[in-house]
Amino acid sequence: MLLAPAPFVPALFAPALAVHDLNLLIDGAAVVDGVDFAVASGEVMALVGESGCGKSLTAHAIMRLLPDAVRQGRGRIELDGENLSALSERQMRRVRGRRISMIFQEPQAALDPLSTVGAQVAEATGLPRSQAREAVLRMLAEVGISDPARRIDQYPFELSGGMCQRVMIASALIARPAVLIADEPTTALDVTIQAQILDLLRRLAVERGTAIVLITHDMGVVADIADRVAVMYAGRIAETGDTAAIFAAPRHPYTALLLAALPRLTDVPRSRLAVIEGRVPAPAEFPPGCRFAGRCPLADDHCRAEVPPLRDVGSGHLSACWHSEAVR
Amino acid sequence: MRPRISAGIWIILALIVLFAVAALLAPWVSPHDPLRQSLLLRLRPPGSATASAGVFPLGTDDLGRDLLSRILYGARASFAVAILSVSVSLVVGTLLGLVAGWFRGWTATLIMRFVDAMLSVPAILLAVLTVAVLGPSFVTLILVLGFTRWPRYTRVAYASTLQVAALPFIAAAEMSGAGSGRILLRHVLPNIAGPLLVVATSEFGLMILFEAGLSFLGLGIQPPAPSWGSIMSAGRQYVERAWWLTVFPGLGLFTLVVCVNVLGDWLRDRLDPRSAGR
Numbered sequence: 001m002l003l004a005p006a007p008f009v010p011a012l013f014a015p016a017l018a019v020h021d022l023n024l025l026i027d028g029a030a031v032v033d034g035v036d037f038a039v040a041s042g043e044v045m046a047l048v049g050e051s052g053c054g055k056s057l058t059a060h061a062i063m064r065l066l067p068d069a070v071r072q073g074r075g076r077i078e079l080d081g082e083n084l085s086a087l088s089e090r091q092m093r094r095v096r097g098r099r100i101s102m103i104f105q106e107p108q109a110a111l112d113p114l115s116t117v118g119a120q121v122a123e124a125t126g127l128p129r130s131q132a133r134e135a136v137l138r139m140l141a142e143v144g145i146s147d148p149a150r151r152i153d154q155y156p157f158e159l160s161g162g163m164c165q166r167v168m169i170a171s172a173l174i175a176r177p178a179v180l181i182a183d184e185p186t187t188a189l190d191v192t193i194q195a196q197i198l199d200l201l202r203r204l205a206v207e208r209g210t211a212i213v214l215i216t217h218d219m220g221v222v223a224d225i226a227d228r229v230a231v232m233y234a235g236r237i238a239e240t241g242d243t244a245a246i247f248a249a250p251r252h253p254y255t256a257l258l259l260a261a262l263p264r265l266t267d268v269p270r271s272r273l274a275v276i277e278g279r280v281p282a283p284a285e286f287p288p289g290c291r292f293a294g295r296c297p298l299a300d301d302h303c304r305a306e307v308p309p310l311r312d313v314g315s316g317h318l319s320a321c322w323h324s325e326a327v328r
Numbered sequence: 329m330r331p332r333i334s335a336g337i338w339i340i341l342a343l344i345v346l347f348a349v350a351a352l353l354a355p356w357v358s359p360h361d362p363l364r365q366s367l368l369l370r371l372r373p374p375g376s377a378t379a380s381a382g383v384f385p386l387g388t389d390d391l392g393r394d395l396l397s398r399i400l401y402g403a404r405a406s407f408a409v410a411i412l413s414v415s416v417s418l419v420v421g422t423l424l425g426l427v428a429g430w431f432r433g434w435t436a437t438l439i440m441r442f443v444d445a446m447l448s449v450p451a452i453l454l455a456v457l458t459v460a461v462l463g464p465s466f467v468t469l470i471l472v473l474g475f476t477r478w479p480r481y482t483r484v485a486y487a488s489t490l491q492v493a494a495l496p497f498i499a500a501a502e503m504s505g506a507g508s509g510r511i512l513l514r515h516v517l518p519n520i521a522g523p524l525l526v527v528a529t530s531e532f533g534l535m536i537l538f539e540a541g542l543s544f545l546g547l548g549i550q551p552p553a554p555s556w557g558s559i560m561s562a563g564r565q566y567v568e569r570a571w572w573l574t575v576f577p578g579l580g581l582f583t584l585v586v587c588v589n590v591l592g593d594w595l596r597d598r599l600d601p602r603s604a605g606r
Contacts, residue, residue, distance in 0.1 A: 063503055097504030109496040114518040123514075124504050171504065 023073035049232035101172035107164035241317030360394035416474025425485020488520035522599035529592035
C-alpha cells in the first residue's frame with residue numbers, strides 16, 4: 001500500500017531534469033528533506049511554497065551554487081540522465097547558462113547596470129562579438145522586445161522591469177538550455193506584465209522544448225502556466241501532481257488550506273481573509289513526524305510521531321499525508 | 329539629470345590641462361635649452377634680457393640655466409613619475425583587492441593583513457631606504473612609489489568588491505556560467521571603478537609631492553635633469569640672493585597639487601553615494 005517516495009515521471013518522456021532525494025542541511029537541520037521531482041522537455045513544473053520552505057535552495061542546489069552555510073547531504077541531480085554531482089566545478093560552469101539557466105525575481109537588479117543589454121545577452125553564447133550580435137538580435141525579437149536594434153545598445157536603467165525580465169529570459173535561453181529555472185520571475189512585476197511574461201515562458205517552453213522549473217509562492221501563477229506542481233512545506237514535498245488535478249481536488253491539508261486562502265472576487269466584501277493558523281516551524285524545531293502537524297486540522301498522534309511518505313492517491317497524484325483520503 | 333560642473337571646477341581643470349600641455353610640449357615651448365649652462369649669466373633675476381641669449385622670463389639659476397625652461401621640463405618629470413607610479417599601484421592594488429574581496433576567507437586575511445602591515449610603514453622612509461639600496465634612477469623611483477602605494481587601492485577595492493559581489497547581478501552572472509576572472513573583470517571592476525578613480529586622483533597629487541620630495545633629497549630625478557624638487561634643492565643655498573629659484577618651482581608644485589586635490593574631492597562628491605549632499 002505504501003509506495004517508496006518516487007518521482008513522478010511523465011509517460012513516454014525521459015525527464016530533462018530529475019532531482020532524487022535531495023537533502024540540504026544548515027547546521028545539521030534538514031531545511032530541504034528528501035525532495036524528489038522531475039521535469040520533461042516542454043513542460044512547466046511549479047515548485048510552490050511559502051518563504052523559507054526550501055524552494056529557492058533547491059534551485060541553487062541544482063545549479064551547485066549553494067550559500068556557504070548550506071551543505072548538501074544525500075541527493076542526486078540528473079540532467080538528461082547525467083549525474084551533475086559527479087562533474088568538476090569547471091565542467092559545472094559549462095552547464096550553467098548553457099544547459100541549465102536561471103532567471104530571478106528582480107530583473108532590474110539581476111542585470112549589470114554598467115553593461116549593455118546586448119553584451120549581457122551575448123555572454124552566454126560564447127560566440128565572437130560580431131556573430132553574437134546577430135543571434136542576440138534574433139533572441140531579443142523572440143522574447144518580444146520591440147525595436148531590438150535600438151534596445152541592444154541600451155543599458156538596463158533605460159528599460160522597464162518587464163522589459164528587463166524579457167532581456168533576462170533572452171540571456172537565459174540564447175544558449176538553448178534543456179532546463180530553465182525561473183525563481184519568482186514575475187513577483188516584482190505588475191499584473192498585466194506578469195501575465196505577458198508567463199505567456200512568453202509558456203510559449204518558449206513549448207517552442208524550444210525547454211523544461212521549466214517555476215519557483216513561486218503564488219497559486220494564481222501556478223494555475224496560469226504550470227502543467228504540474230509540487231507543493232513544498234518546510235523543506236518537504238507535501239503534494240505533487242497535475243495542476244488541474246490538484247486544484248480540483250487537493251489531497252494534502254496544506255494545499256487545501258492554501259487554495260482556500262486565495263481571495264476570490266465572489267467573496268463578501270470586507271469579510272476576513274482566510275488564513276492558515278500558526279507559523280512554519282524553524283529548522284531547529286522541526287517535529288519528528290509530519291512538519292505540518294502543528295498547524296493541521298487533521299493532525300493526530302500518528303502524524304506527530306511518524307513522517308508520512310508521499311503516496312500515490314491516483315494517477316500520478318502524490319500526497320504526503322496520513323489522512324489524504326479525509327482532505328476536502 | 330546631471331549636476332552642472334561649477335565654474336571653479338572648470339578653472340581647476342583648465343589649470344591641470346595647462347600644466348599637462350606645458351609638460352608635454354616642453355621641448356617646443358621652452359625658450360632655452362634647460363641644460364645649457366653659462367657662467368656669465370648666473371643668477372639673473374626674472375625678466376632679464378641679454379643681447380646674445382635673449383630673455384629669461386623667470387631668471388636663471390646658479391649655473392646660468394634658464395629657470396622657465398627647467399620648470400617646464402621639470403613638470404614633465406613630475407607628470408611622468410605620477411602617471412607611471414599611480415598606474416603601477418592602481419593595477420597592483422586593485423587586482424589584490426578584487427581577489428581578496430571575491431574569494432574572502434584566508435586569501436582575504438592574507439592580503440588584507442599584508443595591506444595593514446604596509447600601511448603601518450612610513451612610505452617615505454621605505455622609499456628612501458629602497459632608493460639607497462637600489463641607487464637613484466627614474467625606474468627605481470617609479471618602482472618604489474608604485475610598489476609602496478598600492479595598499480590604499482587594495483583597501484578600497486576590497487571593500488567595494490565585497491559590496492558589489494553581494495548584488496543580484498553578480499549571482500546572475502555566476503548562474504549563467506561565468507567564471508571568477510570574467511565576473512571580476514567584466515562585472516565587478518566597472519562597478520567599483522568610481523571609488524578607485526577618487527583614490528587614484530588623490531594619490532596623483534601625492535605622487536607629485538613625493539617625486540619633488542625625493543628629488544629634493546637627491547634620491548629622485550638626478551641632476552642635471554631638471555625636476556622641481558632638485559631645482560628647489562639647489563636654489564635653497566641662494567634663497568637670500570635669488571628668491572626666484574625656490575619660489576617659482578614651489579609655486580608650480582603648490583598650484584598643481586592643490587588643483588589635483590580639489591579635483592579629487594569633487595570627484596569623490598560626484599561618485600561616492602555616501603557624500604551625496606551636494
